Amino acid sequence: MIVDISKKILIVGLGLLGGSYAKALKRFGFYISAITKDEQSIEYALKEGIIDEGSTKLDEKIIGSADLVIFALYPHVFVEWIKENQHLLKENALLTDVTGVKGSIVYKIQDMLRDDLEFIAAHPMAGKETSGVENSTEKMFFGANYIVTPTKKNTPEAISTCLELGRLLGFSCVTTLSPEEHDEMIGFLSQLTHCIAITLMTCNDKENMEKFTGDSFRDLTRIAKINDIMWSELFIANKDALLKQMDMFINKFNDLKQMLENEDVSSMREMMRHSTKRRALFDKK
């Protein structure tokens, strides 16, 4: 095991994801600390035994003794944190994160980082419609994907450690992509789907529709319950890639509309057969 059990792990930002990391890693017996804004989150995590110590302050002892630091913060908060507090980090500490966008974050952080520190970015593709450490669970990671996004500045050791972290957390598929590939992929698979869900949910305010709905509409809008602060920031942080994906979707949707206007049954059926065939690839194994 590369991530050896004597290493001290610090989680900065103990919410749904940070808490789930703590729970998953505690199974192995790591010494885990946490820094977070909310006193209740620290109390909950200490009581549940998922962290060994924690603080709502910038505790120099806690921060200065961590070998591996996991940042589970909103993108702009993460950047600010590094800018203002990186002097507190232990010499040669390894940093990673959970941020859902990469291109607009990774290079910025790596460029400003102290020479002895290394930041290797990762995106755990797991979430729920709830938030807060009280709702955290390591079960979120089983069957889910974990993407590491190394750059030229990363060492092979840091990349290996981060991949192993993903496996320790319980992710079923642990892979690497460049930050740019990641952002394009996430723009399509995650952000575009959220754009569609919130559009569908808000484009028609007719009353009583819930009495007539089937499961299709429910499925397409499950993620329409959305954390507005986080997602608006993620959308803007990935603006260019997301706009490209939105255009791709609109163009195809307009093609379908045109087929319907022309009553072009054979093109519609071809599109549906393509859709059916391609969806089979995405069935859970």
Place this chain on the structure above:
Amino acid sequence: MIVDISKKILIVGLGLLGGSYAKALKRFGFYISAITKDEQSIEYALKEGIIDEGSTKLDEKIIGSADLVIFALYPHVFVEWIKENQHLLKENALLTDVTGVKGSIVYKIQDMLRDDLEFIAAHPMAGKETSGVENSTEKMFFGANYIVTPTKKNTPEAISTCLELGRLLGFSCVTTLSPEEHDEMIGFLSQLTHCIAITLMTCNDKENMEKFTGDSFRDLTRIAKINDIMWSELFIANKDALLKQMDMFINKFNDLKQMLENEDVSSMREMMRHSTKRRALFDKK
């Protein structure tokens, strides 16, 4: 009970829905017959005891003895069937259906129908990604909606009978709408969602995306496995209402795109809060 147990029920078209009707109604002990194209479907249903008799032919005795006839056919096949075979139906028989579009079907059928017959249209809002009587199950109806769409030509008795049929089948919510209201509602809740799902599934053919997907994309494309013959026909049969819903969706989607281009965080957050609040209405009770 209005639908009395001595009534003979005929199902025309013994597929997923027709078979599920047979299974649900057989629990009460009704005498059930079926006419369908496929010999194997009849054999299966007889073997499973969900019908009492059946034929792949236009059996005059079976058709001529049914008091209640349920048509579970594609829209244009249903219209053709009535045109060519209504002389075989029992005097004063009551007819109903499962067709997913109403405006383009109901008046056409009612206008051509013999004076002694009555057609009361209904739409059971239940389905699966599989087809055929072998996959039928009455469980599909629990928790689901059943919509009766009466016109001026319908008698109060026929409407009551059809509503009771929905309850006997096990639907959780049984309601009435006009054919036009139905088509608008279904255009939005069901057809538009299918249009979105197949567009999302076919607008980006990049390889290996299944390795990086989370559940959001899977949820939004569950219904992208689609029966191309049936759905292309349903789309065209509800063309005007569906085009209106597609435009409504595109306009809102373009609004969101504009917000992103302008980095208009406050409008984006407002849209997301609206979405979150409205989605709560659609939670399953």
